[in-house]
Amino acid sequence: xxxxxxxxxxxxxxxxxxxxxxxxxxxxxxxxxxxxxxxxxxxxxxxxxxxxxxxxxxxxxxxxxxxxxxxxxxxxxxxxxxxxxxxxxxxxxxxxxxxxxxxxxxxxxxxxxxxxxxxxxxxxxxxxxxxxxxxxxxxxxxxxxxxxxxxxxxxxxxxxxxxxxxxxxxxxxxxxxxxxxxxxxxxxxxxxxxxxxxxxxxxxxxxxxxxxxxxxxxxxxxxxxxxxxxxxxxxxxxxxxxxxxxxxxxxxxxxxxxxxxxxxxxxxxxxxxxxxxxxxxxxxxxxxxxxxxxxxxxxxxxxxxxxxxxxxxxxxxxxxxxxxxxxxxxxxxxxxxxx
Amino acid sequence: xxxxxxxxxxxxxxxxxxxxxxxxxxxxxxxxxxxxxxxxxxxxxxxxxxxxxxxxxxxxxxxxxxxxxxxxxxxxxxxxxxxxxxxxxxxxxxxxxxxxxxxxxxxxxxxxxxxxxxxxxxxxxxxxxxxxxxxxxxxxxxxxxxxxxxxxxxxxxxxxxxxxxxxxxxxxxxxxxxxxxxxxxxxxxxxxxxxxxxxxxxxxxxxxxxxxxxxxxxxxxxxxxxxxxxxxxxxxxxxxxxxxxxxxxxxxxxxxxxxxxxxxxxxxxxxxxxxxxxxxxxxxxxxxxxxxxxxxxxxxxxxxxxxxxxxxxxxxxxxxxxxxxxxxxxxxxxxxxxx
Numbered sequence: 001x002x003x004x005x006x007x008x009x010x011x012x013x014x015x016x017x018x019x020x021x022x023x024x025x026x027x028x029x030x031x032x033x034x035x036x037x038x039x040x041x042x043x044x045x046x047x048x049x050x051x052x053x054x055x056x057x058x059x060x061x062x063x064x065x066x067x068x069x070x071x072x073x074x075x076x077x078x079x080x081x082x083x084x085x086x087x088x089x090x091x092x093x094x095x096x097x098x099x100x101x102x103x104x105x106x107x108x109x110x111x112x113x114x115x116x117x118x119x120x121x122x123x124x125x126x127x128x129x130x131x132x133x134x135x136x137x138x139x140x141x142x143x144x145x146x147x148x149x150x151x152x153x154x155x156x157x158x159x160x161x162x163x164x165x166x167x168x169x170x171x172x173x174x175x176x177x178x179x180x181x182x183x184x185x186x187x188x189x190x191x192x193x194x195x196x197x198x199x200x201x202x203x204x205x206x207x208x209x210x211x212x213x214x215x216x217x218x219x220x221x222x223x224x225x226x227x228x229x230x231x232x233x234x235x236x237x238x239x240x241x242x243x244x245x246x247x248x249x250x251x252x253x254x255x256x257x258x259x260x261x262x263x264x265x266x267x268x269x270x271x272x273x274x275x276x277x278x279x280x281x282x283x284x285x286x287x288x289x290x291x292x293x294x295x296x297x298x299x300x301x302x303x304x305x306x307x308x309x310x311x312x313x314x315x316x317x318x319x320x321x322x323x324x325x326x327x328x329x330x331x332x333x334x335x336x337x338x339x
Numbered sequence: 340x341x342x343x344x345x346x347x348x349x350x351x352x353x354x355x356x357x358x359x360x361x362x363x364x365x366x367x368x369x370x371x372x373x374x375x376x377x378x379x380x381x382x383x384x385x386x387x388x389x390x391x392x393x394x395x396x397x398x399x400x401x402x403x404x405x406x407x408x409x410x411x412x413x414x415x416x417x418x419x420x421x422x423x424x425x426x427x428x429x430x431x432x433x434x435x436x437x438x439x440x441x442x443x444x445x446x447x448x449x450x451x452x453x454x455x456x457x458x459x460x461x462x463x464x465x466x467x468x469x470x471x472x473x474x475x476x477x478x479x480x481x482x483x484x485x486x487x488x489x490x491x492x493x494x495x496x497x498x499x500x501x502x503x504x505x506x507x508x509x510x511x512x513x514x515x516x517x518x519x520x521x522x523x524x525x526x527x528x529x530x531x532x533x534x535x536x537x538x539x540x541x542x543x544x545x546x547x548x549x550x551x552x553x554x555x556x557x558x559x560x561x562x563x564x565x566x567x568x569x570x571x572x573x574x575x576x577x578x579x580x581x582x583x584x585x586x587x588x589x590x591x592x593x594x595x596x597x598x599x600x601x602x603x604x605x606x607x608x609x610x611x612x613x614x615x616x617x618x619x620x621x622x623x624x625x626x627x628x629x630x631x632x633x634x635x636x637x638x639x640x641x642x643x644x645x646x647x648x649x650x651x652x653x654x655x656x657x658x659x660x661x662x663x664x665x666x667x668x669x670x671x672x673x674x675x676x677x678x
Contacts, residue, residue: 002467003466003467003468004467005418005467005468005469005470008418008419008441008442009418009419009441009442011468051659053655053656053659079344079347079348080347080348080527084447086428087653087655088427088428088653088654088655089425089427089447089449089651089652089653089656090447091651091652091653091655091656094530094651094664094666095651095656095661095664097529097530097664097666098530098532098664101529101530102347102348102529103347103348103527103528103529104448104527104528104529104530104666105446105455105459105527106446106447106448106455106651106666107444107445107446107447108423108428108429108445108446108447109443109445110428116444116445120444120459123462123463123466123468124462124463124466126466126468127342127462127463127465127466127467127468128341128342128343128344128466129342129344129350129462129465129466130344131344147655188419188442188443188444189442189443190436190440190441190442190443191433191436191437191440191443193437312428312430312433312434312445313428313430314426314427314428314430315427316392316426316427316430316486317392317428317430317434320390320392322434325433325434325436325437327433327436327443327445
């Protein structure tokens with residue numbers, strides 16, 4: 001294992017592998033175009049739990065259990081759990097840690113929490129500190145909406161730019177034992193605030209942060225867009241990805257078909273009324289641990305750059321008239337034949 | 340630099356140094372017994388800012404500025420900033436990152452956030468990933484009280500076990516260049532929940548988590564209490580530290596005078612009406628970056644174990660009748676003559 005500092009916050013990695021991933025999602029996500037690629041789809045939003053907050057914990061616990069089975073790893077073999085979620089004081093992550101009893105590194109980067117967790121876990125393995133690390137993130141449509149906007153029971157109208165917080169949890173097992181997918185490099189992002197104030201248009205707020213991280217990742221790793229089979233942003237959605245394309249073009253960076261977005265892919269824009277597309281830490285976590293990782297493992301992709309994006313506001317800052325800072329963390333994956 | 344895995348979540352470090360620390364605190368903290376050892380003491384709780392949330396950001400920004408000056412480091416030389424705070428979506432940490440523009444790793448472990456940040460930063464430097472890392476944590480009495488309990492204007496009565504969230508920010512600069520204080524080892528904690536439900540008695544809830552981490556740190560590093568000049572828990576306070584002593588004794592571990600608590604030390608129990616003592620992520624961060632680090636640098640202490648403790652509840656989980664999970668992360672420091 002080794003870590004090479006390729007730039008101020010870009011690290012090249014050697015000997016850090018992705019052993020397995022697992023994703024559990026809600027019914028709305030299961031009915032979307034990626035539904036068949038998730039490991040478990042709940043038939044309703046609570047699955048018998050007494051609150052939406054408990055439901056989110058149960059969904060994350062499901063993802064953990066599915067992951068351990070697929071990775072053939074026992075909890076006792078996991079050195080550290082890295083994870084985060086959207087709820088105040090990341091209670092989904094901390095409350096589920098009561099059960100698994102593994103040392104916990106709580107992270108928060110809003111919807112970019114999954115790549116922050118993956119990136120940190122990769123550095124700790126690459127630096128020789130850990131053998132096996134679990135990285136996870138989750139969100140739940142009903143718990144997030146009532147915390148950040150309004151209880152859904154209110155039936156308020158959502159503007160076209162509004163994102164749909166995904167009911168989704170994704171968990172990945174990282175290790176130092178060779179497998180077909182390895183972590184090639186990580187770039188941690190800066191906080192970029194372009195002055196947007198609309199919590200119903202986070203895609204536009206996050207696009208410049210995604211650009212900043214992607215551009216720095218390219219510069220530090222000496223790569224360009226078409227070096228990757230796919231560059232998947234977290235949850236810019238239909239509006240945000242268009243903003244990113246235009247914004248990048250203005251700065252002299254042209255993306256091709258390899259650029260897409262996890263949130264935009266999660267729901268059917270015609271059949272499913274989700275406006276801008278999916279969001280939430282669970283969105284990129286589940287889309288990666290489900291369909292994207294399957295495509296990598298199957299050899300349908302050789303190289304993937306995952307760039308989860310986060311809008312870093314709180315209801316308090318929004319009500320106090322503050323702007324919405326944003327961040328993006330990037331993790332690059334490569335496929336190899338296991339020798 | 341090197342990292343050695345001494346246990347599942349205990350890492351021995353070589354070549355990771357603490358270059359400097361800085362602490363900025365509010366007026367109440369300045370009037371306490373440790374007041375003379377902080378770098379800056381505000382004369383009122385807002386220092387001219389228009390809200391308590393803005394005040395907390397300004398306090399953290401003060402700690403950053405003081406630190407950079409003491410460490411003789413420019414922002415452009417800082418690879419990564421690790422930090423966290425108590426506010427929903429850690430907005431103090433993320434909003435201040437708009438100004439410093441360095442890549443941000445947001446962490447959350449409630450009042451244990453400082454040692455989580457320090458520990459992770461140390462691993463990244465030890466693993467060869469970074470040259471210079473900043474780790475910080477903050478809290479503000481007025482912003483925290485109105486978020487977690489009641490607005491102070493309500494004038495509610497606090498029970499004797501209630502902690503006083505400190506108006507305090509601490510920041511430390513870690514690097515790979517030799518200095519007089521080095522990071523010896525780090526142990527990340529598990530989430531321990533003994534079933535307590537009282538958000539006004541967090542010291543008792545956190546004591547078992549502190550014990551669990553300390554015990555595992557001792558086992559992995561083959562040390563015992565009297566190997567350290569001081570073992571400082573984060574914010575167990577007067578009640579919590581007594582619980583820890585008794586609880587440890589029951590498990591066969593006896594602490595001597597080396598055991599004390601940052602929160603208990605921060606205020607004068609007779610002159611200042613803070614009941615159980617100080618709490619908040621800024622409490623252990625400022626007590627370490629102020630008085631403890633000064634004592635280490637001056638050679639008054641040779642070896643220190645800092646064990647910040649966190650109660651992982653949210654107002655929502657409390658209102659839903661949930662118990663209070665707790666966590667503790669430990670960082671061990673040693674002093675050496677610079678050769």
